[in-house]
Amino acid sequence: MTQTMQTLVVLEPRVLDITETPVPEPGPLEVLARVRSVSICGTDAHLINGDYPGFWPERFPFTPGHEWAGELVALGPGTQALGWREGDRVAGTSHNACGVCQKCVEGRYNLCENYGKPGLHKQYGHNAQGVNATYAVHNVKCIFRLPDELGFDEGAIADPASIALHVARRGGIQPGDTVAVTGAGAVGLLAADAALICGAARVIVVGRGYRLERAAGLGFETVDSTAGDPVAAVRELTGGLGADVVLECAGVPETLMWGMDMLRRGGRCAMVGIPTEDVALSVQRLVLDELELVGSRASAGEMRRVLPFMADGRVRAGELITHHFPLAEYEQALATFNDRSSGAVKIIVHP
Structure with missing residues (x-):
């Protein structure tokens, strides 16, 4: 050396x-x-x-x-x-x-x-x-x-995979849930796999371009955010109800607002993307529909938990x-x- x-x-x-x-x-x-x-x-x-x-x-x-x-x-x-x-x-x-x-x-x-x-x-x-x-x-x-x-x-990639598992866990995913992921970058795609590990029955990835094509290639349902109203598209895919959980992985104001609007009544949005500017949210529906918005920072012990799933191919x-x-x-x-x-x-x- x-x-x-x-x-x-x-x-x-x-x-x-x-x-x-x-x-x-x-x-x-x-x-x-x-x-x-x-x-x-x-x-x-x-x-x-x-x-x-x-x-x-x-x-x-x-x-x-x-x-x-x-x-x-x-x-x-x-x-x-x-x-x-x-x-x-x-x-x-x-x-x-x-x-x-x-x-x-x-x-x-x-x-x-x-x-x-x-x-x-x-x-x-x-x-x-x-x-x-x-x-x-x-x-x-x-x-x-x-x-x-x-x-x-x-x-x-184990570190971002652990971050993806952390945001999925912060989302409180229950077996059988429908999960929407906003942002089809690396953390979003890893979070989609993590949602399945946590028990999601359906995962819908919202994004655009070649990254969304990669999400489709991985077998996820997809919504093209440039092809119309992504909130309406997610609601159509869920019979008008919305997603039980949204994992916000893009970190821009627009996608967070989409994510909150995509939620089913009583749903939770876990946000791991870090916006570089403030976001204005309407809180009326947050109260009346008992929605939850939680932050998700890095990981807290998930590295050990995610490595076996990487090894067996589930992440x-x-x-x-x-x-x-x-x-x-x-x-x-x-x-x-x-x-x-x-x-x-x-x-x-x-x-």
Whole structure:
């Protein structure tokens, strides 16, 4: 192992560089991993664009990336006693929470009350250095053994798959429910699979373009949002009643308003997409029809739960991979990701 490594650095919004940086050393309860595959996330694109100034990241320069897989090459103090060994294949997630606040104790570490406080919490690729590099350090709380059935490319999608399972669980799906998913991107398609795992009898994906075609190819009912009123279309498919649960995975005001209007009386909308602007909602029907709108942030323990479903093919992560790039061509990878005409769903970058 060399003393330096190739690293993607965002010098300032929309200004990228590939540079040589020192290989980090793992501290107590940390591991050093050789990063093999990194998946580009929509949050990465926003972060690189500077859409969350002073929050994600707190400052530039910065290395993004939080969806990854690789193998362990060095162990920090205390990790071997927990069963980790050099050569272990792992998938990583981003939240390294404090573990001691009330939310962490309750298992909701994605809502850590010490978020961002130095020495207590870090979120890799958000407010702490990410994994678009040859090597990366992670706390053992943030790594999970990769099943033999999964390669590194699929392992890099375990994090968004866990987020998809979390939003499905936040939706409170009951066996036999009809679920509508707004947004046919990677998280939306993974959430559609997660809805089936949670017991949905029907899943209707609302979207457009080639991503909606991919949803149809995966066997889901589809509604083209450009072909008319998607709310009316979902209601027609459900005998005028609406969906029991909506999983909002697009993160734009229009789709959230659609999602609330698609709900059956007493229905619940779980929202994982993060709008960059405020949304105005009418609350009269929210009250009179006892609707629910809940947020869904990242995941809270679902990584362990989703990996077996990825391994047995019920979460079809591999079918979402459309492009591969070396780290040196990250700018082209990002441009492809942002180009709605490229056919991209999940892009894998190889450091």
